[in-house]
Each structure stands twice: as structure tokens, then as C-alpha cells.
Amino acid sequence: MTVTQIDVPKGLAGVVVTDTALGDVRGGEGFYHYRQFSAVELAASRSFEDVWHLMFHGELPDAKASAAFADRVAELRPLPGIVRDLLPELARAGGTAGPLAGLRTALALAGAAHGFRPVYDLTTAERAEDALTACALVPTLLTALHRLAHGLEPVEPRADLPHAANYLYMLTGREPEPRHARAVERYLVSTIDHGFNASTFTARVIASAGADVAACLTGAIGALSGPLHGGAPSRALDTLDAIGTPERADAWVREQVHAGRRIMGFGHPVYRTEDPRSRMLKEIALELGGPLVDLAVGVEDRVETVLAELKPGRELHTNVEYYAGVVMELCGLPREMFTPTFASARVVGWSANVLEQAEDSKIIRPAARYVGPPPPQPVPAAGPSL
Incomplete structure (x- = not known):
């Protein structure tokens, strides 16, 4: 079957590549939303866990569901033993590249330790559980890598602290001031998702191939590490x-x-x-x-x-x-942790996009226009060996 090629703007600017129920960015109006709610209003009025629930399950939880979801997230924060044992080496290997570089390897390893399988082979519920696990692990991984790189022992997560407060606690070793925890939480909520940016689209492309959740998120982290995106x-x-x-x-x-x-x-x-x-x-x-x-x-x-x-x-x-x-x-975050902190929130948006993409069995496979020398040309004979 011959597929008609369509010329599109460089960088796919303005090109609609799929439908999504997760949200949208309306740049001309200065407005963006998660599902049917203003993202800024959500950041002002709801917890990070509530908005995470919204992105994964399509609805804001009531008080009972909110508490149950937060408890489940807290259960998933601790690292598998094999990952904890290898983190010091990853922190040393990362050097000046920072914790975002170590996160790519650590998250892939954590996915293997948890037995993540290709999303193509999983049920909707199984995919969601893998995504929930990965998102819960990312803050623990990032803060541990940062502390190890500075000669400090990682701080174990606390199940009694909500997401943002626990993140600051694992980073500094001190329970944060409530106003700082809430300020960071509002920032985290506001950065969960933002349209089909480079990292989100990368995650969806990998998900369209049916890869496991950790592979999808590792690719997104790689895109985010570029200075034109997340730095x-x-x-x-x-x-x-x-x-x-x-x-x-x-x-x-x-x-x-x-x-x-x-x-x-x-x-x-x-x-x-x-x-x-x-x-x-x-x-x-x-x-x-x-x-x-x-x-x-x-x-x-x-x-x-x-x-x-x-x-x-x-x-x-x-x-x-x-x-x-x-x-x-x-709020006391070191500058080298600004982009990793962004990643600790955006991983929820990436995962929601992975889950949505995984429901579509069509692989993303665009075309390119060849502009090299005209083929076919004679293959020159190999020269005499020396």
C-alpha cells in the first residue's frame, strides 16, 4: 500500500498527531488544563496526589479515595534492594551530570527489579500499577542520587508525609516548613503535564512500540535532559x-x-x-x-x-x-535539583500519556524525505588491504 506523504512544519509545530483526554494548552488564551479542570486552579486547591489520581483515573477523588490513593503511593516509595545497593556507583558515575543522568539507569533497573513487562502484553490495570510504582519511585531515586553525590546517606521516605513534603524531607533530611512544602506542591501540580512537548511525545512514541513503562519514562527523561527543554x-x-x-x-x-x-x-x-x-x-x-x-x-x-x-x-x-x-x-532546593524536581512531577504526566497511548495498538512511524546523493550508485570496489 502506498502512503501519501504530507509535508509538515519543522519540529511538527501545530501538527495534531492524536486525540487525548488528558488536557490541552491554549497558548493564545494563556490557559491550560488537566482533563476538564484548570491546572492553575487545581494547583491552588488540591493536593499533588489528588491531581495524580485525576490524571490516571479520570476523576478527582473524594476524601476516602484520596486517602487510599495517598497511602498506596506511600507504600511504593521505598527502593528495591538491588537498586539501593547500586545507587552509590550511579551517583559517582553521574559526576557533574547530576541526578537526572543517574535516574535514567536507576529507573530502568527499578523497572526490571519490579518485573515490569511490555505494556503491549499487559491489561489496563497492570499498566496502571507499573506506572504508579514508577512515579512513586522517582522522587526517592532523585533525592538519593543527589545526597550520595554530595557524600550524604540517602534519607528513607516517610509514609506519614504527603508527596511534596516527603520529597523535601528526603532531599534535606529535615521536615520542611508547611509553607515551603505547600509552595513546592503547587509548583509540582502546575508542571504535571503540558501538552505534547518533546519529552511527553517521546514517551508516547516508545509506548506505541509496546515497550515497558520504565523504557517509556527513561526515553522521556533523556529528552528532558536537553537544555532546550528542561534546563x-x-x-x-x-x-x-x-x-x-x-x-x-x-x-x-x-x-x-x-x-x-x-x-x-x-x-x-x-x-x-x-x-x-x-x-x-x-x-x-x-x-x-x-x-x-x-x-x-x-x-x-x-x-x-x-x-x-x-x-x-x-x-x-x-x-x-x-x-x-x-x-x-x-524553599531550600539546590539549583542542580531544579530540573530533577520538575521531572519528579512531570513523570506523572508522562505516565498518564503512556497509559493512554498503550490503549492504541498503532505504532507511531512517520516518514522522512531523503535528500542525499541520488541512488542507486555503483558500489566502489574495496581497496587493497594493507
């Missing part, structure tokens, strides 16, 4: 460090723009108005307060003013990374 929150703080004071922002931005450099933390490929995640995180930052927040707000105003002058007609506002970096810094 911006700490870089946005580096921007604030470089500027120093709002008074220096104008000259600094002009220098960066004239040199053709990107202003990290500003602009988004989808939103043509203010990023709703940035707006919410700015509110959280203002609630926490402090000199860093004052600097961020002042710099934001000056950068947007200068960008409007230098790039007229373009809507270049702060994106999620800008105030995410500020909030995480205020």
Missing part, C-alpha cells in the same frame, strides 16, 4: 545573578539581544500571552517574600519593557522557569 529554571536564576539589580537590567538585556543570545526565563513556544504558570508562581513568590523576590519582580518589569522595544510585535513575558527558580530557591 531553564536554574539558568533563569543565573540571569538574575548576572543582572544583580533592576537598574542594570536595561543595559544587560540590550547586550544579550544584540549578541543574539536568548534571555532565559522569558518567552515560550506556545504561549502568546502571559504564561499562567508564571503568574501563579509569581503569586507564591510574593507570599514568601524577600530580597530575591523584589529583585525578580523589578528585573521582570525592566526586561519585558526592553524586549518590547527591541522586538516589537512579539509577546515576550516570563515563562514558568523564571519564578519556578525563585520559588525553589526560597
Whole structure:
């Protein structure tokens, strides 16, 4: 059968590749949602576990179901023995690459230890159980890898702490202040899913091949590790460090723009108005307060003013990374853990997409246009051996 080839924009921009019931990003409106609910409203009013339940099961749980789901997640947090034993080597091997690099290997190993099988061979319930297990393990793996890399012993998860508080506890070894735990939780909820970005699409492509959940998530982590996708929150703080004071922002931005450099933390490929995640995180930052927040707000105003002058007609506002970096810094997270923290939330969205994709038996297999030398050409004879 001959398949008609269709030319599409580079990077598949704007190309609809499938149907989804998980959510959408409406960039022109500055709005995104999980299922039928505003993601920002969910972050303001529900727990991380409740939104996780929504993404996996299609509905927000009542109080009884919420408690049962949280208890089940807590049961799955501890690492298999073989994974715990090998983590020190993974942390050392990761070096300056950080815990996200170690997570790829550790999660694949954890999947094997738990007996994950190809999603193609599983029932819907079995796939969901593997996905739940993987998502519960990721925060434990990330925090353990971080601590081991700094000569510290991993901190065992606590079943009595909710997801975000437990994550901060495993990272620092101290029970977090409630306001910090809630601030991080709201950030985590806001980053669970965000359309068919590079990592989410990668996870779905692998799921379409019928691979196991750990393989799908490992591929997504690989995509997220690229600096064009997941590395911006700490870089946005580096921007604030470089500027120093709002008074220096104008000259600094002009220098960066004239040199053709990107202003990290500003602009988004989808939103043509203010990023709703940035707006919410700015509110959280203002609630926490402090000199860093004052600097961020002042710099934001000056950068947007200068960008409007230098790039007229373009809507270049702060994106999620800008105030995410500020909030995480205020809550005590080290900068090298900003992107891993993002991954600890996005793994839920990746998994929900994997589960949805696994219901479709059609493998994702696009085409490419060949632009090399015209074939067939004579194969030259091998030269004499030396």
C-alpha cells in the first residue's frame, strides 16, 4: 500500500498527531488544563496526589479515595534492594551530570527489579500499577542520587508525609516548613503535564512500540535532559545573578539581544500571552517574600519593557522557569535539583500519556524525505588491504 506523504512544519509545530483526554494548552488564551479542570486552579486547591489520581483515573477523588490513593503511593516509595545497593556507583558515575543522568539507569533497573513487562502484553490495570510504582519511585531515586553525590546517606521516605513534603524531607533530611512544602506542591501540580512537548511525545512514541513503562519514562527523561527543554529554571536564576539589580537590567538585556543570545526565563513556544504558570508562581513568590523576590519582580518589569522595544510585535513575558527558580530557591532546593524536581512531577504526566497511548495498538512511524546523493550508485570496489 502506498502512503501519501504530507509535508509538515519543522519540529511538527501545530501538527495534531492524536486525540487525548488528558488536557490541552491554549497558548493564545494563556490557559491550560488537566482533563476538564484548570491546572492553575487545581494547583491552588488540591493536593499533588489528588491531581495524580485525576490524571490516571479520570476523576478527582473524594476524601476516602484520596486517602487510599495517598497511602498506596506511600507504600511504593521505598527502593528495591538491588537498586539501593547500586545507587552509590550511579551517583559517582553521574559526576557533574547530576541526578537526572543517574535516574535514567536507576529507573530502568527499578523497572526490571519490579518485573515490569511490555505494556503491549499487559491489561489496563497492570499498566496502571507499573506506572504508579514508577512515579512513586522517582522522587526517592532523585533525592538519593543527589545526597550520595554530595557524600550524604540517602534519607528513607516517610509514609506519614504527603508527596511534596516527603520529597523535601528526603532531599534535606529535615521536615520542611508547611509553607515551603505547600509552595513546592503547587509548583509540582502546575508542571504535571503540558501538552505534547518533546519529552511527553517521546514517551508516547516508545509506548506505541509496546515497550515497558520504565523504557517509556527513561526515553522521556533523556529528552528532558536537553537544555532546550528542561534546563531553564536554574539558568533563569543565573540571569538574575548576572543582572544583580533592576537598574542594570536595561543595559544587560540590550547586550544579550544584540549578541543574539536568548534571555532565559522569558518567552515560550506556545504561549502568546502571559504564561499562567508564571503568574501563579509569581503569586507564591510574593507570599514568601524577600530580597530575591523584589529583585525578580523589578528585573521582570525592566526586561519585558526592553524586549518590547527591541522586538516589537512579539509577546515576550516570563515563562514558568523564571519564578519556578525563585520559588525553589526560597524553599531550600539546590539549583542542580531544579530540573530533577520538575521531572519528579512531570513523570506523572508522562505516565498518564503512556497509559493512554498503550490503549492504541498503532505504532507511531512517520516518514522522512531523503535528500542525499541520488541512488542507486555503483558500489566502489574495496581497496587493497594493507
